[in-house]
Amino acid sequence: MNERELGDRLRRAPLPPADRQRALAVVRQxxxxxxxxxxxxxxxxxxxxxxTAAAVVAAAVSPPGRAVLGSLRDAVGREGxxxxxxxxxxxxxxxxxxxESAKGPWVVQAxxxxxxxxxxxxAAWSPHGLYVAATRADQLLALDPRGRIRWAxxxxxxxxxxxxxxxxxxxxxxxxGSRLHVVAGDGTHDVDxxxxxxxxxxxxxxxPGPGWVVAYATTRGRVYTLDAGACSLLWRSAPxxxxxxxxxxxxxxxxxxxxxxKLVVFTGARPSVRxxxxxxxxxxxxxxxxxxxxxxxxLLVFDGDHLANRPRRIFAGAGRFGGVFWSxxxxxxxxxxxxxxxxxxxxxxxxxxxxxxxxITQQFxxxxxxxxxxxxxxxx
Amino acid sequence: xxxxGRERAWVRGAQGGDVSSLEALFRHHWPTAYRAAYLxxxxxxxxxxIAQEAFIAAVRNLxxxxxxxxxxPWLHRIVVNRAIDWARMRSLRAESGGDALAGAxxxxxxxxADDVVEAIRSLSAEHxxxxxxxxxxxxxxxxxxxxxxxxxxxxxSRLRRALDALGERLGDER
Numbered sequence: 001m002n003e004r005e006l007g008d009r010l011r012r013a014p015l016p017p018a019d020r021q022r023a024l025a026v027v028r029q030x031x032x033x034x035x036x037x038x039x040x041x042x043x044x045x046x047x048x049x050x051x052t053a054a055a056v057v058a059a060a061v062s063p064p065g066r067a068v069l070g071s072l073r074d075a076v077g078r079e080g081x082x083x084x085x086x087x088x089x090x091x092x093x094x095x096x097x098x099x100e101s102a103k104g105p106w107v108v109q110a111x112x113x114x115x116x117x118x119x120x121x122x123a124a125w126s127p128h129g130l131y132v133a134a135t136r137a138d139q140l141l142a143l144d145p146r147g148r149i150r151w152a153x154x155x156x157x158x159x160x161x162x163x164x165x166x167x168x169x170x171x172x173x174x175x176x177g178s179r180l181h182v183v184a185g186d187g188t189h190d191v192d193x194x195x196x197x198x199x200x201x202x203x204x205x206x207x208p209g210p211g212w213v214v215a216y217a218t219t220r221g222r223v224y225t226l227d228a229g230a231c232s233l234l235w236r237s238a239p240x241x242x243x244x245x246x247x248x249x250x251x252x253x254x255x256x257x258x259x260x261x262k263l264v265v266f267t268g269a270r271p272s273v274r275x276x277x278x279x280x281x282x283x284x285x286x287x288x289x290x291x292x293x294x295x296x297x298x299l300l301v302f303d304g305d306h307l308a309n310r311p312r313r314i315f316a317g318a319g320r321f322g323g324v325f326w327s328x329x330x331x332x333x334x335x336x337x338x339x340x341x342x343x344x345x346x347x348x349x350x351x352x353x354x355x356x357x358x359x360i361t362q363q364f365x366x367x368x369x370x371x372x373x374x375x376x377x378x379x380x
Numbered sequence: 381x382x383x384x385g386r387e388r389a390w391v392r393g394a395q396g397g398d399v400s401s402l403e404a405l406f407r408h409h410w411p412t413a414y415r416a417a418y419l420x421x422x423x424x425x426x427x428x429x430i431a432q433e434a435f436i437a438a439v440r441n442l443x444x445x446x447x448x449x450x451x452x453p454w455l456h457r458i459v460v461n462r463a464i465d466w467a468r469m470r471s472l473r474a475e476s477g478g479d480a481l482a483g484a485x486x487x488x489x490x491x492x493a494d495d496v497v498e499a500i501r502s503l504s505a506e507h508x509x510x511x512x513x514x515x516x517x518x519x520x521x522x523x524x525x526x527x528x529x530x531x532x533x534x535x536x537s538r539l540r541r542a543l544d545a546l547g548e549r550l551g552d553e554r
Contacts, residue, residue, distance in 0.1 A: 001496075001547075001550060003515060003543070006496065006511075006515045006543075006546070007515040007516065007518070009494070009496040010415075010419065010496065010500075010511075010512070010515055010516040011415075011516060013419075013494040013496060013497045014494060015414075015415060015418050015424070015497075016418075016424035017424075018410075018414045018424065018427065018428045018431070019428065020407075020410055020414075023406075023410065023428060023431065023432040023435070024403065024406050024407075024410075026432055026436070027402070027406055027432060027435045027436055027439060028399060028402065028403070030435075030436040030439050030440065031394070031399065031402050031439045032399075194469065195465060195466070195469045197426075197429040197430075197433060198433050198436070218429065219432070219433070219436070220428070220429060220432060222425070222429075236425070
């Protein structure tokens with residue numbers, strides 16, 4: 001064969017088909033995002049917001065405007081639970097909450113006392129709740145629960161730190177841009193994990209239990225599970241476009257993936273799929289495969305081993321919920337409810353009980369409804 | 381308008397934010413990008429990821445691209461370098477799910493066996509890359525040297541060795 005024939009054969013050789021449309025959709029999205037950060041759009045949005053805020057303020061100070069705002073407040077109040085307590089005086093279960101407001105992350109103790117850690121974002125508990133990983137302007141930081149910085153690591157576009165390990169050996173997985181990195185819990189040995197494909201904007205998830213297995217979603221929506229210790233690929237999934245959340249069961253045998261229109265539970269590499277739109281959050285109950293799912297204004301609990309089974313409806317309300325969190329003992333569910341400015345604690349076992357706390361925004365600085373990041377850790 | 385002029389118009393349109401120009405660029409270059417990546421990594425899923433990521437990298441740096449120059453070499457440089465990195469990384473580590481993945485790859489390409497593709501698979505990633513750049517994409521050794529940041533002599537010797545190895549392998553099978 002001469003060199004010309006070699007070229008012809010390379011151009012004509014049959015190859016496995018590629019999903020060009022899916023790739024085009026991802027590239028188009030990247031292109032649109034590139035446009036979104038351009039100067040005119042960024043400022044146009046700020047200008048629109050500023051204009052809207054000015055219009056609202058102007059309307060509110062006029063007598064008719066005051067009347068409109070009053071009726072709005074009434075409507076929101078009716079959406080929430082009526083007999084809500086106005087101050088968060090204690091949590092119904094042992095453990096501490098990590099909460100993020102416009103001012104930064106807060107640690108809420110079981111007795112309701114709270115401490116603002118500082119001006120950080122994206123906070124996450126260390127495995128035993130002794131420290132908090134957080135981000136700040138191209139920095140990854142480890143903080144103690146009083147907000148003191150233990151170490152900081154400069155990396156561009158840092159987000160989604162997730163901390164795992166034992167009392168003597170921990171690691172933090174995080175994204176810098178679209179790269180998955182892992183750094184030791186003392187801030188050393190930061191590496192681009194195995195050079196795998198680019199990550200989607202989804203928090204990586206460490207598998208509970210021994211070993212260093214981390215799952216992440218790629219921009220194409222494939223889930224990769226990697227042994228970070230050996231840098232080996234355990235399995236990768238078929239593409240599930242527009243991934244949003246990854247969540248392991250506490251025994252590490254199930255991995256839930258939420259996408260824009262699907263709920264997927266992997267047992268090993270084998271997926272069970274249920275079509276479900278509008279899912280905001282999902283969380284496995286501790287020591288169980290029950291999967292609590294927030295779908296718009298509904299809280300559902302699925303059997304993670306039998307996704308096709310009809311889910312139990314635990315609660316429904318007007319507006320949207322902001323996540324779902326199991327207490328470390330698995331007896332309570334926390335359901336943040338931004339449109340009602342309430343947190344609901346729902347007893348999940350035995351006697352049904354509902355505790356509601358209102359005026360949550362005001363209790364965390366007042367600028368915006370705070371985001372709950374985690375409920376840690378079991379009482380020892 | 382020739383293909384060069386058409387491509388310049390697409391690049392200009394994409395730089396101006398026109399999605400249809402971006403799509404035209406993508407449709408024009410995707411088949412070659414995917415084929416080049418596949419022939420270096422021999423893994424369909426990885427080749428898709430590499431080609432897609434190369435496009436995303438190109439899109440993110442589009443503003444810095446000099447549109448008087450052709451788009452193809454810029455994209456091919458990204459594709460082939462990423463494919464080499466992927467193949468090196470994969471050869472350096474044990475893949476615990478290797479059997480299952482190899483099985484899946486075999487199923488994917490079942491019925492597609494081609495002796496030239498199989499012969500290329502037996503080469504190192506660096507040798508596959510120069511063969512792909514020279515004989516699939518049609519670059520000269522000097523251009524390949526610039527694309528891969530290598531001395532021209534290294535490119536020539538890799539090409540010679542790769543062709544010798546291919547000749548031997550294809551000859552043995554006949």
